[in-house]
Amino acid sequence: MYDCIIIGSGPGGLSAALNLKTYRKDFIWFGSKDLSDKVMKAEKIANYPGLPEMSGTKFLERLQAHMENAGLEITEKTVTNVVYSGGRFMVLADNEFYEAKTVILAIGVVAAKLMEGEERLLGKGVSYCATCDGMLYAGKRIAVVCNAPKFEHEVEYLADLASEVLYYPTFESRVERENVTISRDVPTKIQGEKRVTSVTLQSKTTVPVDGVFCLRNAIVPTKLIPGIRVEDAHVVVDRQMATNLPGCFAAGDCTGRPYQFAKAVGEGNVAAHGVISFLAT
Amino acid sequence: MYDCIIIGSGPGGLSAALNLKTYRKDFIWFGSKDLSDKVMKAEKIANYPGLPEMSGTKFLERLQAHMENAGLEITEKTVTNVVYSGGRFMVLADNEFYEAKTVILAIGVVAAKLMEGEERLLGKGVSYCATCDGMLYAGKRIAVVCNAPKFEHEVEYLADLASEVLYYPTFESRVERENVTISRDVPTKIQGEKRVTSVTLQSKTTVPVDGVFCLRNAIVPTKLIPGIRVEDAHVVVDRQMATNLPGCFAAGDCTGRPYQFAKAVGEGNVAAHGVISFLAT
Incomplete structure (x- = not known):
């Protein structure tokens, strides 16, 4: 059983992973080796302190270099379900089950509206x-x-x-x-x-x-993890980035506006510290 | 009257300033040209995404370069009092008054305990x-x-x-x-x-x-701005970084643990967006 499973490889997921690595937690990180399409597509990023005006692709290169420098590995699987049961999380990724004490959702936000009938027919075609x-x-x-x-x-x-x-x-x-x-x-x-x-x-x-x-880049939180509390399609979190499910934390765009890289990075950091505290109790 | 006054020049204050600048708000930023002693003293920063392992001085150089690149200016005055009255903020800096519609507190945290008698004799020697x-x-x-x-x-x-x-x-x-x-x-x-x-x-x-x-590097929030709600010496904020005083936002270490640069940067970003929304209403 893992200490933590991080779902999502945008700036929020990366920030969380860097901190869990430092604290030598046993975790697995699901996402894409390309990290984030949203970062890649950003035309200009001017408000990420320390990295003056750069393109999304340049910023992404920096994040990837940091990831490699830190020895972080991404598992390229798609997480489709998370089930919280008996005080642990069962995560279904590409039809395989992974078990963890905690979970960090860094799953981004679904910008597009769902199609009519999509929700009703999920799992039925x-x-x-x-x-x-x-x-x-x-x-x-x-x-x-x-x-x-x-x-x-x-x-x-x-x-x-x-x-x-x-x-x-x-x-x-x-x-x-x-x-x-x-x-x-x-x-x-x-x-x-x-x-x-x-x-x-x-x-x-x-x-x-x-x-x-x-x-799609993101999945509706309530589809991913039944029982999670949402408000306007955003995961509800407290100041420690804890959700309503004990041991489940969230970071980045999925927790609400502003949809900003700096916010995601800050929240990923806090969520990781939340996980570390949770594991210590 | 300024749109906003930012108090503090650590990573949280800088992050807020970058965003207010982008949105062309009329603001003044009080702090030190050295930005932050706390950053400077950091031996190694490994968990700030995009900037792999660097010393505090190197990180500080990056922040300063960004500040200059963005055309930001710091006013080197010490803020000793903020008074909220009649829907606006009166900020006392080096014995001069500055008026603003909103305030962002990025004032750090007082690590040391106050001296016995310090609070009672403030203003009396x-x-x-x-x-x-x-x-x-x-x-x-x-x-x-x-x-x-x-x-x-x-x-x-x-x-x-x-x-x-x-x-x-x-x-x-x-x-x-x-x-x-x-x-x-x-x-x-x-x-x-x-x-x-x-x-x-x-x-x-x-x-x-x-x-x-x-x-000292930081001032106790309740001494700085009477009426501000605190808990364990930290300013109480909601998810938008808003405090209990309308128009007063906070970011960074003053809002609580973890005391991390990434958190401060994220919160500065969110606080600036809170200010922008507040000014628009």
Whole structure:
């Protein structure tokens, strides 16, 4: 059982990881080796003390260099569920279970609105994880919505399995596959009773599909970890970054505005210290 | 009337200033051009994301470079009083009044315990500001306690005025004056009924003095700004870094543990955004 599991590799997650490493805690850190699309896309960062005006990519290079310097390792798996039970956390990442005494949520914030029907049909044809559920759609026709280039390898993985992929990225895609149709249209509604049957687009077209994969930078907290207290889609935390679940802390954009790197970094630090205190009691 | 007055030039104050500058707010920033003794004295900082392992002096250089790059200016005055009245703040700095709609307290934390009698005799021979009260002790004998080299110019200023200065620094002093006696002893108690009459040292010696100057890195919040809500000597803030006084925000060590640069930076950012929202309403 780990002392802590950190979910998310943005500035908040990195800040937490640096502190847990210093305190020699036994932790695993789930995220992306690219750390954060949001950082990468930032045009100019002028208000992070110590690093005067730099581009998002430059800032990201600094964070990555620090991570390597500190000997931190990221486990590139997608966390889809966290269950709090019996005073410990069971974390499901790419269909494998990991157990920990504490958890730090640095999961970012879902900017886009969910599609109509998405919540209702989650687990019934709607999936947030290609690695977890891709096999279920072998030889089938699926829709994939995606808001970050870092998930394109998951799209390719799905294309290896599915017979046909209707792909709706929010950016310039690099995927080139015979069975992948890229569209700039935007899925707005998912239909189906017991299971997904079709998806309706902004253009009012409805296309029959067997499943819908939503590959997004962030996940709604209440979907990730049932029982967590939220307010306006943000995780409610106290000044120690503790959530309502004992041992569960949060940091960064998922806890609310302002959505700022400096805030995320500060909160990641405090959350890590919260974990350290919690483990000591 | 300023939009905001920032008190304190540690990482929290700098972070706040960077953000108010970006938003083109009309603010004045009180502190030291050396920014922060606490940063300077840090042996190694390993957990500030983006700047792998560096000494406090190196980190300080980074902060100063950023400050200059951003065109920020520090006003080197000591704030001794903040009065909230009629929806605005009157800030007393080196005996001059400054008026503002909002205030950000980034005043650090008082690590040392106050001396016995210090609180009772404040304004009755006990002073926190050489520039403000030095003239009152022309030709007299005073004691000076000091915990940061940056205040040594104030000690020299006092030596110009007083006939005799009993000086108790907590560090290696560079002051060389005929009328200054440097001692490693530690004042623990101040005596006097209506006014200061003497000070007692750890060595049990009691020396008669007319006044006691306490030149410290931080000031007790309730002494600085009457009516502010504190808990265990820390300013009580909500998640927006707002205090109980409308328009008064706080950031950094003064709001509580962990005493970390990353936390201070994050809170300075959030406090500035709180100020910006407050001014907009």
